[in-house]
Amino acid sequence: MIQKGLKGVVAVETTIASVDGEKGELRYKDLLLKDVVEQQTFEAVASFLWEIDEKQVTRLLVEGRQLGFDHLFVLKVLPKSLSIMDQVRTVVSSMGTPELLARSLKEQAVLLTGALAVLTAAAYRIQREQQPVTPSVELPHVANYLYMLSGSHPTKSEVTALETYLITTMEHGMNASTFAARVTVSSESDLPSGLVSALGTMKGPLHGGAPSGVLALLDEIASVGSVETVVMNKLQSGERIMGFGHRVYKTNDPRSLVLREACKKLSGEERWLQLAVEAEKEITRLLALHKPGRRLYTNVEYYAAAIMKSIALPSELFTPTFSVARSVGWTAHMVEQLENNVIFRPESVYVTSVNDFAP
Structure with missing residues (x-):
């Protein structure tokens, strides 16, 4: 039987998250979402999903903020008519450098997540004909993201509101963008390529459409x-x-x-x-x-x-900000895929077309 869209088809085993639609439950690992969110930071929950020490995650996120001149140059020369998602996706495609790929998979995951927030904020400001804000090395991830968008230090309530949202949308099982990322790296491609696939999928209005x-x-x-x-x-x-x-x-x-x-x-x-x-x-x-x-x-x-x-976030930043959060889940899934990899190769059924060539 053909399952269009692969609905109901189980393709992988995962330890990252589970979704139960009937019970209304979302779990990160074995913990219910509501228990994960309480009094937690972006860094703490991300380290939980990546299974990396929180101090190392904090350090690597800051390291990932240090984009090279080349990446910002690419952003500045791209057509202003492109969406932020298109601009960020394009720059991410240039990040698979030998230096990045020499790092461990989990280190790459954190570095890419740190970089994605910087790219998103920079693309937003460049579209508005403003200079990108140099990321802080002192601020936590969410506060730094808001700071890079506006150039001003955010209030505590603004950080709390956005941090809750980012943690809540960090992971959601085998959704379309996560599947796209896993399919890409299943060919033994690299994490930046998988992230490009995920961003391209998230852009679609049936998945990451802005509310x-x-x-x-x-x-x-x-x-x-x-x-x-x-x-x-x-x-x-x-x-x-x-x-x-x-x-x-x-x-x-x-x-x-x-x-x-x-x-x-x-x-x-x-x-x-x-x-x-x-x-x-x-x-x-x-x-x-x-x-x-x-x-x-x-x-x-x-x-x-x-x-x-x-928090006065403009609508054009909704889906990109969703992606800033979901990059944690995407990269965690890509690492999991590569640690026990089998390439995805579903089959199709050919249906005779009325326009088939008849000699």
């Missing part, structure tokens, strides 16, 4: 002043309620629950987050009433949009 629709929904609710009015108008016109429903999770998306709690803690400082929390309750009630049996709950995009808005 701009959620922002539009919340903007409309804030403008109209009534959740019910906005939602009922959309339901009656057959529109989808953005930020609700997920292909995998048939109950609450565990990432959404974690981000909701972060929003509640920070909502005293940011009215936008308070709006998101209050609107979710009413939207969930209306969907259960008017679409019974559909089990439509918030997905990760709903609260991701609220958090991005609260």
